[in-house]
Amino acid sequence: MRTHELVLQWIEKQLSDGDLALGGRLPGERAMAEQLQVSRTSVREAVRILEAMGVVRAGVGSGKDAGTVVIAEPGSALGSTLRLHVATRHLPVADIVETRVLLESWAAARAKVGAPALDEAAALLEQMDSSADIETFLALDARFHVALAHAAGNTVVSAMMASLRGAIEDYAGKLTGNLPDWKATSDRLRAEHHAILAAVNANDGGRAADLVAAHIQGFYREAGVGSQTAGE
Amino acid sequence: MRTHELVLQWIEKQLSDGDLALGGRLPGERAMAEQLQVSRTSVREAVRILEAMGVVRAGVGSGKDAGTVVIAEPGSALGSTLRLHVATRHLPVADIVETRVLLESWAAARAKVGAPALDEAAALLEQMDSSADIETFLALDARFHVALAHAAGNTVVSAMMASLRGAIEDYAGKLTGNLPDWKATSDRLRAEHHAILAAVNANDGGRAADLVAAHIQGFYREAGVGSQTAGE
DNA sequence: CTACCACTGTGGTCTAACCACACTGTAAGC
DNA sequence: GCTTACAGTGTGGTTAGACCACAGTGGTAG
Numbered sequence: 227m228r229t230h231e232l233v234l235q236w237i238e239k240q241l242s243d244g245d246l247a248l249g250g251r252l253p254g255e256r257a258m259a260e261q262l263q264v265s266r267t268s269v270r271e272a273v274r275i276l277e278a279m280g281v282v283r284a285g286v287g288s289g290k291d292a293g294t295v296v297i298a299e300p301g302s303a304l305g306s307t308l309r310l311h312v313a314t315r316h317l318p319v320a321d322i323v324e325t326r327v328l329l330e331s332w333a334a335a336r337a338k339v340g341a342p343a344l345d346e347a348a349a350l351l352e353q354m355d356s357s358a359d360i361e362t363f364l365a366l367d368a369r370f371h372v373a374l375a376h377a378a379g380n381t382v383v384s385a386m387m388a389s390l391r392g393a394i395e396d397y398a399g400k401l402t403g404n405l406p407d408w409k410a411t412s413d414r415l416r417a418e419h420h421a422i423l424a425a426v427n428a429n430d431g432g433r434a435a436d437l438v439a440a441h442i443q444g445f446y447r448e449a450g451v452g453s454q455t456a457g458e
Numbered sequence: 459m460r461t462h463e464l465v466l467q468w469i470e471k472q473l474s475d476g477d478l479a480l481g482g483r484l485p486g487e488r489a490m491a492e493q494l495q496v497s498r499t500s501v502r503e504a505v506r507i508l509e510a511m512g513v514v515r516a517g518v519g520s521g522k523d524a525g526t527v528v529i530a531e532p533g534s535a536l537g538s539t540l541r542l543h544v545a546t547r548h549l550p551v552a553d554i555v556e557t558r559v560l561l562e563s564w565a566a567a568r569a570k571v572g573a574p575a576l577d578e579a580a581a582l583l584e585q586m587d588s589s590a591d592i593e594t595f596l597a598l599d600a601r602f603h604v605a606l607a608h609a610a611g612n613t614v615v616s617a618m619m620a621s622l623r624g625a626i627e628d629y630a631g632k633l634t635g636n637l638p639d640w641k642a643t644s645d646r647l648r649a650e651h652h653a654i655l656a657a658v659n660a661n662d663g664g665r666a667a668d669l670v671a672a673h674i675q676g677f678y679r680e681a682g683v684g685s686q687t688a689g690e
Numbered sequence: 691c692t693a694c695c696a697c698t699g700t701g702g703t704c705t706a707a708c709c710a711c712a713c714t715g716t717a718a719g720c
Numbered sequence: 721g722c723t724t725a726c727a728g729t730g731t732g733g734t735t736a737g738a739c740c741a742c743a744g745t746g747g748t749a750g
């Protein structure tokens with residue numbers, strides 16, 4: 227077993243045993259190195275991996291943002307991993323989109339009426355109604371979808387859904403230039419968002435799921451994802 | 459931007475541009491360091507991250523297994539990430555199971571009759587019928603489920619499904635000791651497997667999905683996952 | 691009381707070694 | 721000629737020790 231894996235194992239045990247919890251701080255790199263009788267390099271390699279996994283965040287200096295602290299951001303970590311695999315051509319973009327449709331439809335169907343996340347979603351829609359800027363709109367759009375997924379109450383589905391979106395964000399972003407009429411598109415997306423939220427609040431899960439599926443597929447189709455004109 | 463991120467970016471670009479493909483070899487660490495004008499340490503940190511992501515595999519010595527080569531193993535990488543997040547208590551095991559049910563049901567419903575993966579699945583079932591050893595059985599069981607997911611033709615769903623299972627493999631493994639009667643359980647699981655495959659081959663996707671959901675939920679429930687008696 | 695600044699501890703980076711490993715080519719011995 | 725032994729080469733793995741930038745802390749000069 228390689229040295230950094232030993233460190234990794236040690237840290238994972240600290241987490242499993244509850245000796246290290248969310249928000250907690252790892253010992254300094256030098257201290258860990260001495261404690262485990264390994265070089266600081268090996269400790270750093272382990273920390274790097276955990277950072278890539280979204281399990282810790284490393285901050286220099288001193289104070290609250292300093293040191294290596296335990297966080298919980300699986301979404302971005304999974305997203306990066308998927309993005310790399312898309313780059314190797316192992317994961318087709320179409321499969322990513324299809325999976326996203328699957329997860330988000332399920333979440334929409336399962337969203338619990340009255341969940342706080344739905345109020346947040348509604349607030350986001352209001353902001354979007356008055357956002358002409360394309361980047362602002364897309365950022366709010368992302369948060370809306372995450373909020374909707376949250377309302378289903380499954381952390382894993384939320385994380386995966388966010389990661390799928392993130393994995394092809396840049397890719398899809400380049401394609402928004404293909405859109406013939408952004409105003410028309412954004413108006414349509416706004417209307418669809420409201421319809422989805424309405425269906426969820428009306429407790430009509432089946433309809434909400436259908437609307438979400440059509441919403442996502444419609445966007446990617448219009449942007450040209452899957453039409454093979456993209457990569458080059 | 460940190461140095462190792464620069465290296466990461468460079469490698470990702472090589473992949474995106476197709477200059478580096480699956481099975482391809484990265485330049486040696488020393489060569490990359492010189493080319494990018496960074497230290498070998500930074501190069502190694504980047505490689506470590508890619509290794510954790512299942513994008514590359516590093517091998518010492520010389521020959522076919524040597525050097526850092528591009529692979530495509532998102533499953534194990536995603537699995538490790540999820541496992542760590544389960545350790546931090548951020549991802550509940552119940553959510554993992556629920557998501558696995560979601561993905562596998564979908565895959566069973568979408569499995570294409572006549573897919574080669576189904577033949578493999580059938581072959582695995584035969585082997586399982588004559589496997590009394592519990593570990594052998596579980597290994598074959600894992601491969602059966604992967605084969606089934608494969609038959610749906612979505613790489614992302616396959617990878618995620620495998621990673622979900624892997625994330626709680628150790629955790630669930632400890633619980634098999636809770637089973638009152640392994641022979642009875644394994645006989646039941648065998649029968650369920652055959653029924654699932656039969657439903658898929660009969661093109662009855664809905665029934666296959668229901669059977670898969672019941673199969674998975676039944677196993678974890680019997681093993682005691684979610685009953686809070688586990689972690690401690 | 692305020693402004694400044696040295697101090698301390700954090701992660702970030704680099705250099706220059708040495709190791710284990712696995713193949714390759716060559717030379718020695720049969 | 722064939723086989724065996726072994727030095728050579730290039731790979732990742734690991735280490736020690738140094739220096740940097742950063743951000744709070746606390747003392748000190750004004």
